[in-house]
Amino acid sequence: MTTFVTSDRESRSGTATCPGAGPAADPGADPLAGLDLPPLPELREASTADARALSRVLFARLAELEEGTHAYSYVRNTLVELNLALVRYAVGRFRLRSESREDVVQVGTVGLIKAINRYDLGEGTEFPTFALPTIVGEIKRHFRDTSWAVRVPRRMQERRLTLAKASARLEQTLGRGPSVTELAEQTGLDEDEVVEGLVAANAYKTSSLDYHAADEEGESFLARRTGAPDPDLEKVENLVSLKPLVEALPERDRKVLDLRFGAEMTQSEIGAELGISQMHVSRLLSSILRRLRDGLTEPA
Structure with a gap:
């Protein structure tokens, strides 16, 4: 996969290039001459605050430059490197399996470049807020176009x-x-x-069940054949998911659950059965239900 981002040394030496850049100017010339900028930090080590502040200055400069010139390429390349942390953050939101992390970072970098090309400083939106949806969308499109619809071995x-x-x-x-x-x-x-x-x-x-031509009543043939959604299906799925979690509970906790939801006994009745107070039963139930809820919602 083609790498679009050059090294910090290349960028600050004036020799960095980006896709679509014009012919290089004099390597000794400063493309940012005339702009009152603080010394550029090591871009990959810049803090979030420094990256945002410097990005605003560079976007203002980019709007004044002619696209295709060496100066324009230099400023855009610097913006790409300065905001690579956004790409790494976006990639971190995905669970990568067979995909190389570096490949996905490169895909996200394409989204970052698109965001830089479209960003308008005058709109008042912070660049990270504007860029993240574009970066994430580019990564999602990559997975959609290259991944299986259903995971198979x-x-x-x-x-x-x-x-x-x-x-x-x-x-x-x-x-x-x-x-x-x-x-x-x-x-x-x-x-x-x-x-x-x-x-x-x-x-x-x-393909969607609604992809095929619909009948006179507006319902697709496959959708009509598959029937209506079963409202109890989710309950069955929850019960199946709960079974191993309940089996992993201590014996007393399973007994409390059985008495409360199986025998439908009150907390006072459970307390009398187990020889503990009603308040103790209430605390036990709260703790047990919280553990089961966390187990159900915990990522696989």
């Missing part, structure tokens, strides 16, 4: 590629779509493995 992803290549070759030779047996002979896989790979390939891209 890597071996199945590789099998889909193998079958897709074999299918393309056979279609050229046969003049029609190949059968499962023909794909098995071509790839050396068992027919069951071919079928499994073809089914898994359906997870690469999904």
Whole structure:
């Protein structure tokens, strides 16, 4: 993946370039000559406050420069480096699996450059507030365009590629779509493995149930066939999720839950059953329910 950001040394030496930059000017010339700027800090080590203050000054200067000139490229490159922390923050909000963090940072940097190109200092919005949605949107588009719609094991992803290549070759030779047996002979896989790979390939891209043409009543065919949402489904999911959490509780806590929600006893009745006060039962229930709630909402 192409790296758009140059090093600090390159930027401050006047030799940094950005996509779309014009021909380089005299390396000894200062592109920011005439602008009352404090000495540029090490950009990757600049504090948040310094980065914001310096960014405002550089955006004001950028608005005065002609796009495509070396000075314009220099100032924009400096802004990119100065605000790379925004990209790293945005990337940190995603759980990366097979993707390299560096690749995602580069994707986010594309979003940062787009934000710099569109930002208008006169609007009064702080640049981080303006840029973050653009950076996050660029990363989300990358995942949408390169990721599977439904997560499947890597071996199945590789099998889909193998079958897709074999299918393309056979279609050229046969003049029609190949059968499962023909794909098995071509790839050396068992027919069951071919079928499994073809089914898994359906997870690469999904379509909405509303994608197909609707009937006269405005309801799509697939939506009508699948029926209405089951209001009790969420309750079943919660119960299944709760089961291992409840099993992990101490025996007394499970007993308290059983008496309260199974036998539907009052706190006073539970206290009498266990030989403790009603207030103690209340505290126990609050603690137990809080642990179960935290367990349900905790990220996997």
